[in-house]
Amino acid sequence: MVEIRAYMAEEFGEAPSQTDRRVRDMRRHFHLPAVQVGKYYYYKLMGRAEAEKGGVRKSISSRLRAEVLQSQRCAQCGRTPSGHHVVLVVDHKVPWSWGGTDDIGNLQPLCEECNSGKRDFYATYDRYADQIREASGHPEPHGRIGELLKSFSGEWVPSSLIEVVASLGQYQNDWQRRLRELRFLDWKIISKRKKDPDTGRINVWYRVEVWKPWPEGSIRAEVTRRGPSNKSSQRWEDESAEALPFTLPAEHPLTPGGGREGVPIKRRPSLPDGQDEALF
Structure with missing residues (x-):
């Protein structure tokens, strides 16, 4: 590339x-x-x-397009054609090239500006399209995170990619917690600081060493059943992750409210470059 x-x-x-x-x-x-x-x-x-072997992929029908755009409001920034003179387009929440479908549940109205920003942001992860496609079909964030880690076959996965996959369909501002909760299902995941070969930035990367089959039914319900009580869980969260102020950049396409305002979230303390840490 x-x-x-x-x-x-x-x-x-x-x-x-x-x-x-x-x-x-x-x-x-x-x-x-x-x-x-x-x-x-x-x-x-x-x-x-595969979709091309039987002919050219069909475009979204006019009826479906009208149904998606009927709210007349951008799902990301909230602007409207009448009030802000923006043009709305139909956007795939999970990109088609990542395994997304043309079902209405995967479609949303976005203004051209937000749609362009989202495409540019997601394009930086296209080299992981095969792994994302394997993980994107899972309905729960725990499952998407786990399937993504498994698809890398023991290789390191950047935290930014995990955040994107966890948030496919619906933004997850607590994806780190969902990642840590996999320990209640007897998963073992380690983390390390590593330089991104494209940007040169030092990021946190994760690798799964032990995983177990998914439980029948809801993963969240099983995590709740096997995890500690709410009070114990909060104490474990406080002890295992120092609350550091962090705000998503305003241009981040996954920021609720159209990326206009940052969202405070928790970050784990950084480790020296190359140092591994047993996450759980």
Whole structure:
């Protein structure tokens, strides 16, 4: 992908986010898995996508489009065509290339500005599309987090990707807690600080070492049943994670209220770069 970005930038002056979107668009028509070799990802063309073998993917019907847009309000920023002169479009909560469907439950109205920002943000994770696709179908955040970790087969997973997958369909501002709660299901997950090869930033990464089959029925109900009492749980939370003030950036597309205001959440204390920590 590094070579593709460099070529597109040199030949066409295209920003990396735009190049990632081109790859994402190609995945609508072709099976294009990302293969990791060392710290870089390479794309391999394996043929046409399953949806393409029977013909071109159908567009959303006019009736369904009208039903999605009937609220006449952007689901992210809250602006309206009449009050703010924005143009609304139909957005897939879970992108089609990540396994999302055209069912109305996966569709929402977004203004063009919010839709563009979301596409650019999600494009940075397109190299993980295969892993995201495996995890996105689970209805509960615990399950999406767990399936994502499992899909990496013991490799490290960046926390930012876990947040995105946990929030597919509905934003989760407590995804770290959901991650820690997997310990009640006898999972073992470790964390470490690691440099992101693309941005150069030091982020927290996670790796699953032991996992168990999902319980029958609701995962949340099973976590509640097997976990400590509410009072004990709060004490464990206070002891295991120092409450550090943190606010999502205003432009973050997953921030409730359209990314206009930050949302305070908890962050665990940072470890020296490369140091592993048993999460539970």
